[in-house]
Amino acid sequence: MIDFGLFRNVMLSEWTKLRSVRSTYWCVLVSIIVGVGLGAAISAGSAAGYSQQSAHDQALFDPAAISLAGLFFSQLALGVFAIMTVSAEYSTGMIRTTVAAVPQRGYVLAAKATMVALVSFVTSIAVAFTAFPIGQAILNRHHLGVSLSDPHVARAVLGGGLYIGALSMMALGLATIIRHTAGAITALVAVVFIIPIVTQLLPDSLQHDFARFLPANAGSAITNVVQSSDSLGPWTGYAVFLGWVALVIGAGWYMLRTRDV
Amino acid sequence: MIEAQQLTKRYGETLAVDNLSFTVQPGVVTGFLGPNGAGKSTTMRLILGLDSATSGVVTINGTPYSEHRHPLTEVGALLEARSVHGGRSAYHHLLCVAQTNGIPAKRVTEVLELVGLTDVAKRRSGAFSLGMGQRLGIASALLGDPKVLLLDEPVNGLDPEGILWVRNLLKHFASIGKTVFVSSHLMSEMALTADRLIVIGRGKLIADATTAELIAESAKTHVRARSPQADDLARAVAATGATVERDDDGALSILGATTEQVGEIAAEQGIVLHELAVQQATLEAAFMELTEDSVDYHATTGAPQPNDPGPAWGASA
Secondary structure: OOOHHHHHHHHHHHHHHHHOOHHHHHHHHHHHHHHHHHHHHHHHHHHHHHHHOOHHHHHOOOHHHHHOOOHHHHHHHHHHHHHHHHHHHHHHOHHHHHHHHOOOHHHHHHHHHHHHHHHHHHHHHHHHHHHHHHHHHHHHOOOOOOOOOOOOHHHHHHHHHHHHHHHHHHHHHHHHHHOOHHHHHHHHHHHHHHHHHHHHOOOHHHHHHOHHHOHHHHHHHHHOOOOOOOOOOHHHHHHHHHHHHHHHHHHHHHHHHHOOO | OEEEEEEEEEEOOEEEEEEEEEEEOOOOEEEEEOOOOOOHHHHHHHHOOOOOOOEEEEEEOOEOHHHOOOHHHHEEEEOOOOOOOOOOEHHHHHHHHHHHOOOOHHHHHHHHHHHOOHHHOOOEHHHOOHHHHHHHHHHHHHOOOOOEEEEEOOOOOOOHHHHHHHHHHHHHHHHOOOEEEEEOOOHHHHHHHOOEEEEEEOOEEEEEEEHHHHHHHHOOOEEEEEOOOHHHHHHHHHOOOOEEEEOOOOOEEEEOOOHHHHHHHHHHHOOOOOEEEEEOOOHHHHHHHHHHHHOOOOOOOOOOEOOEOOHHHOOOO
16 A cells, blocks of 8 residues: 555655755756756767768758767766765665655655656756757758758657656666666666767677667667667667666665664 | 664664664653664654664564654654755744644744754854754654654754753653653763663663663672782782672772771771772663674774773774
């Protein structure tokens, strides 16, 4: 039986926690600046280099994804934000106060995950809907831009928010398992940056059978308009990614419930 | 009421709490004493469900802590000093704790007033002194107006005025029928505050009695006598069956005889007395005697003497 009254109370508490520490504001601010700024810079660079690209690369040219490329770095700032909501409780000892106030520890994790996902989703949607028109305006100077009404484009822009919202929950799950800021950030960077790069070095057959199911590859498919044959479909990929998120959160939930704090 | 039954907690090889059973009654202040590493903090954590017991159970008002839906209205706890996010203001810290149990924001303002932190409520708690941090912890414990108060070293870092305030607060809560369980390594403070004492060492129960009983039973009240004929007096007193020891300053320390008896012996034998007095035992001495065998880290110069606490019981457990 879910105790909705308790869940509501814990959600309110977690919201108070988020808005009363500086790190929340810093992480959100950095994710906006980096997301919009790098999106514009990468759009300008890609537009300038388009004419020198091979016909194959030009066919895979994805103007929507390029304008949203800054989100690739925003996700790290929002991932750090998600991690801090848990790891800072361990480093300061606040976790003992939290768990003493809410012995039903699962509710703490659920409320944290919901709040963190909401803040990350709203922030990255704001970044996406700001970076997209700026990027398209830059690309349009080379007649490469697309519009939100073009096929799949609106889904890709919205997808940036959906992907990062879910990724924050995974970051929070990692922090719940690892309980240290630096360790959890390392794990997140491995998931988001290192594993995708390493798997690109694999033979094509392995990429097709294996790499596209990995968290970052599967999850980011929803942000692409032009689909590579090595990636899953947008919604299939997102569903696979949600499976990964559930796995990590589930492991965190089990550990939070059974470990001493 | 807090009831622990055969509570045991093992961390790997270490047995932190060993088959501990005790009851903390409402209406009195119960002190929780033990040398460093005796398991006081671990026991407190087991009561609050922060750590899970290896075996045994502990209940608060008949129910394990984690089964209380609004635990803060049942139990107010002051944990070890560092249980607060230093980047958050005192007000927001208390607010986020209050919200979990549906306690209104107005109560936050009340407890801030009660502990005297109203003026610094908007300041980041990381900048607080140790004493202010303790006050914030006590404010947090009082949020739910709980029936049971559980305080781990509450006077740690407080100035004399703060210590007096905590002492009166604890006595007040006990007098209105609440259960007050407070750990400390300050014996003199416990002697003034606690009506009952639970003493543990190496995780085991050593004593569970009233403060007065504990002092009377375990620390020996002795007679101090000084005389130019100390050797004669020692022989004469020892002949009656009392135990006589020589203090560093040459005075005799006599166990098992009253001042009247010693005075009469001296008069019979024509021995001159320069001093004859009762040395009242202190809780500190009683505690040292009780826990002598269970101190983990003795001072390097030898076993702690009754009047020399030594470094074995420094800051906190």
